[in-house]
Amino acid sequence: MMVYKVACVGFGSANMLFIAYMASVAPSLLQQTVIIDPYFDNGALQRSWPRVRSNTTWEQFINSLRRFKATAAYAEQIAETHPQDEPTYLHVLAKSLREAISPYLRKIHTIKGHVCQLNNEEVVVSIKYKKSNGTEHIIQAEKVIFSPGSIPKTMSHSLPTIPFHVALDSRQLGDYVSPGERVVLFGLAHSGVLIIKNLVESQCFVSAVYNTEKPFLYARDGEYDGIKQDAAQIADDITAGKLENIELISWSSGEDVQDALLRADWVVYSIGFENNTPVLINNQSARNYEPEKALIAPNIYGFGIAYPSFSEVNGRKFWDVSIPSFTDHILNTNILSTVSSE
Numbered sequence: 001m002m003v004y005k006v007a008c009v010g011f012g013s014a015n016m017l018f019i020a021y022m023a024s025v026a027p028s029l030l031q032q033t034v035i036i037d038p039y040f041d042n043g044a045l046q047r048s049w050p051r052v053r054s055n056t057t058w059e060q061f062i063n064s065l066r067r068f069k070a071t072a073a074y075a076e077q078i079a080e081t082h083p084q085d086e087p088t089y090l091h092v093l094a095k096s097l098r099e100a101i102s103p104y105l106r107k108i109h110t111i112k113g114h115v116c117q118l119n120n121e122e123v124v125v126s127i128k129y130k131k132s133n134g135t136e137h138i139i140q141a142e143k144v145i146f147s148p149g150s151i152p153k154t155m156s157h158s159l160p161t162i163p164f165h166v167a168l169d170s171r172q173l174g175d176y177v178s179p180g181e182r183v184v185l186f187g188l189a190h191s192g193v194l195i196i197k198n199l200v201e202s203q204c205f206v207s208a209v210y211n212t213e214k215p216f217l218y219a220r221d222g223e224y225d226g227i228k229q230d231a232a233q234i235a236d237d238i239t240a241g242k243l244e245n246i247e248l249i250s251w252s253s254g255e256d257v258q259d260a261l262l263r264a265d266w267v268v269y270s271i272g273f274e275n276n277t278p279v280l281i282n283n284q285s286a287r288n289y290e291p292e293k294a295l296i297a298p299n300i301y302g303f304g305i306a307y308p309s310f311s312e313v314n315g316r317k318f319w320d321v322s323i324p325s326f327t328d329h330i331l332n333t334n335i336l337s338t339v340s341s342e
């Protein structure tokens with residue numbers, strides 16, 4: 001059986017950035033690398049929330065690409081044609097990232113499949129995956145980069161739930177809700193604020209529940225991970241009374257939350273993400289993780305929204321989830337530094 005030097009599980013933003021890194025520091029590994037993903041459609045930014053405008057600007061995206069030798073020329077090329085201080089649609093970011101790495105992608109072996117198990121053997125990791133026809137296969141690699149993405153968290157209220165990706169897409173949302181219906185929204189970070197606007201445009205009445213000191217925490221006020229770009233504008237409009245049919249309820253007012261739920265037709269959760277990995281690692285669920293080394297198990301590394309780095313601000317821990325922070329994480333851990341010299 002051929003042993004790959006590197007196997008990337010998942011083809012979303014994180015592993016696309018990892019390929020940019022590999023092409024920069026150890027290009028000879030590209031031919032001995034495999035990527036496994038069931039879709040190869042550029043991950044969640046393309047598949048799940050393509051019509052959402054990013055909370056990062058073109059400049060932040062381009063600066064991430066500038067940090068890799070392999071994508072620096074592409075970064076300069078697109079820097080000339082895009083408005084640096086503006087955001088863009090998430091599907092555009094996903095496509096641009098893929099375009100940036102496309103010369104290197106051609107050198108890499110790709111497998112359409114769903115990885116279900118990773119096992120450390122003596123010096124290799126064995127990777128079991130399923131194809132869409134149900135057949136199971138095993139390959140081996142010296143190092144695995146496991147970046148399978150995450151799924152939105154939910155709670156268990158008995159009301160019908162609007163899926164998070166539907167709430168973020170005003171066209172799909174109109175197929176779920178009818179004008180005049182009442183919706184309870186949990187979570188007022190970036191995505192939650194965008195969802196309020198979509199609900200109001202669908203003529204719903206929104207009860208928006210927040211669990212922070214104030215409904216809106218802004219990046220411009222120095223809040224780490226505070227809302228910015230479109231979300232900050234919408235929050236300003238809500239505060240100024242320009243958007244109607246919204247009530248803001250603190251999670252600590254239990255009776256108000258209960259009352260809103262009793263009156264509602266729908267609920268939508270925008271309360272963060274959780275690991276979506278029924279993948280077994282050494283016969284256990286993939287829970288262990290050392291962010292500083294990006295290490296999940298020997299020779300198994302994790303990046304992206306499922307395995308991010310974190311920042312500590314005033315004693316609080318914030319998971320860093322964005323293309324610029326994935327770039328930092330990949331460059332800081334520099335896990336190919338040993339492989340490239342072999």
Ligand SMILES: Cc1cc2nc3c(=O)[nH]c(=O)nc-3n(C[C@H](O)[C@H](O)[C@H](O)COP(=O)(O)OP(=O)(O)OC[C@H]3O[C@@H](n4cnc5c(N)ncnc54)[C@H](O)[C@@H]3O)c2cc1C
Nearest residue numbers: 010012013014043044054055056115148149304305322323
């Ligand atoms: C609503 C929203 C808006 C965001 N906006 C921005 C933004 O504006 N700017 C920004 O920089 N970041 C943004 N992010 C953060 C981040 O960039 C995205 O979450 C990004 O999609 C994460 O990339 P990823 O590679 O970790 O995961 P994903 O993009 O989810 O990719 C994971 C891939 O792994 C595959 N996979 C899963 N399980 C398996 C398996 N068992 N075997 C094989 N393959 C598997 C999936 O099919 C998928 O293709 C946003 C996130 C969200 C949720």
